[in-house]
Amino acid sequence: MFNMFDASISRNACGVDSLYEDGHQYDLQHADFDEDIDFYKKMAEEAERVLELACGTCRLGIPIGRGGSHYTGIDISQGMLAWACNKAQSLGLRIGLIRGDMRNFHLNEGYDLILLAFNSVCHLYTRQDFERCLGCVREHLEKEGRFVIDVFNPSLEILTRDPKERYPAGEYEDPYGKGKVIVTETNVYDRATQINWITWYYRLERSGEERKVRFGMRIYYPQELDALVNCCGFRIVAKYGDFDLRPFTSDSTKQIIVATAGA
Numbered sequence: 074m075f076n077m078f079d080a081s082i083s084r085n086a087c088g089v090d091s092l093y094e095d096g097h098q099y100d101l102q103h104a105d106f107d108e109d110i111d112f113y114k115k116m117a118e119e120a121e122r123v124l125e126l127a128c129g130t131c132r133l134g135i136p137i138g139r140g141g142s143h144y145t146g147i148d149i150s151q152g153m154l155a156w157a158c159n160k161a162q163s164l165g166l167r168i169g170l171i172r173g174d175m176r177n178f179h180l181n182e183g184y185d186l187i188l189l190a191f192n193s194v195c196h197l198y199t200r201q202d203f204e205r206c207l208g209c210v211r212e213h214l215e216k217e218g219r220f221v222i223d224v225f226n227p228s229l230e231i232l233t234r235d236p237k238e239r240y241p242a243g244e245y246e247d248p249y250g251k252g253k254v255i256v257t258e259t260n261v262y263d264r265a266t267q268i269n270w271i272t273w274y275y276r277l278e279r280s281g282e283e284r285k286v287r288f289g290m291r292i293y294y295p296q297e298l299d300a301l302v303n304c305c306g307f308r309i310v311a312k313y314g315d316f317d318l319r320p321f322t323s324d325s326t327k328q329i330i331v332a333t334a335g336a
């Protein structure tokens with residue numbers, strides 16, 4: 074059974090609505106990225122109940138649910154959830170899907186594993202957003218439960234790019250038969266708010282038609298992220314630099330934090 078309901082939602086002004094309106098398109102655009110799936114499947118093997126915040130199209134939720142855990146995903150985007158629901162239904166998979174805001178949810182349930190994966194933390198734009206979200210995580214995490222965040226290790230090279238220059242950001246086949254879509258990006262980094270303002274340009278190769286989407290990504294530096302997680306009442310039990318569990322170092326592309334509640 075699917076459990077789709079609207080929790081309290083407040084719209085944000087960082088472009089997320091238009092970035093995540095089409096789940097099918099999102100899956101095609103990210104089809105090449107699957108290096109995190111085994112890591113999360115393995116984590117979920119030890120958990121009876123898993124909650125994923127900002128679950129999107131359940132790119133992770135479907136393999137986790139198929140592994141036998143009781144999986145629930147929360148996301149703010151109707152378009153992402155509708156596509157997730159579609160995929161789960163076509164597989165006959167029972168998962169919970171909730172339309173809600175990761176900064177404000179109250180489910181009256183406890184979970185052994187709570188995930189905030191694939192850079193979704195970058196949609197927590199302010200310290201208040203971060204604290205509200207982690208406060209909700211604490212409310213829902215079982216005593217021995219684990220909370221996992223994964224986000225890129227900020228690249229100063231990318232943040233200081235020439236804002237007028239376009240860089241390649243991938244390509245995929247349009248799901249509505251319009252041919253190849255070529256994605257390029259520009260970015261402007263605001264050093265006060267630590268928000269990287271990215272514009273993605275989606276160009277249809279055949280017709281030359283182009284649309285653009287502007288969105289913000291809050292940049293979390295390694296020491297800052299650890300401190301924020303601690304300040305919100307969590308203890309970091311591991312920090313990896315990749316999904317193969319190598320330790321986090323200066324050269325790591327990823328920050329993967331595994332935390333428990335309590336000092």
Ligand SMILES: C[S@@+](CC[C@H](N)C(=O)[O-])C[C@H]1O[C@@H](n2cnc3c(N)ncnc32)[C@H](O)[C@@H]1O
Pocket residue numbers: 089093126127128129130131132133147148149150153173174175176190191192193196
């Ligand atoms: C990068 S996608 C990640 C999706 C999925 N976790 C994955 O691994 O593919 C970020 C997701 O965050 C969701 N999102 C952004 N702000 C949110 C909020 N305040 N509450 C819940 N979901 C949010 C978006 O709708 C989008 O689906």
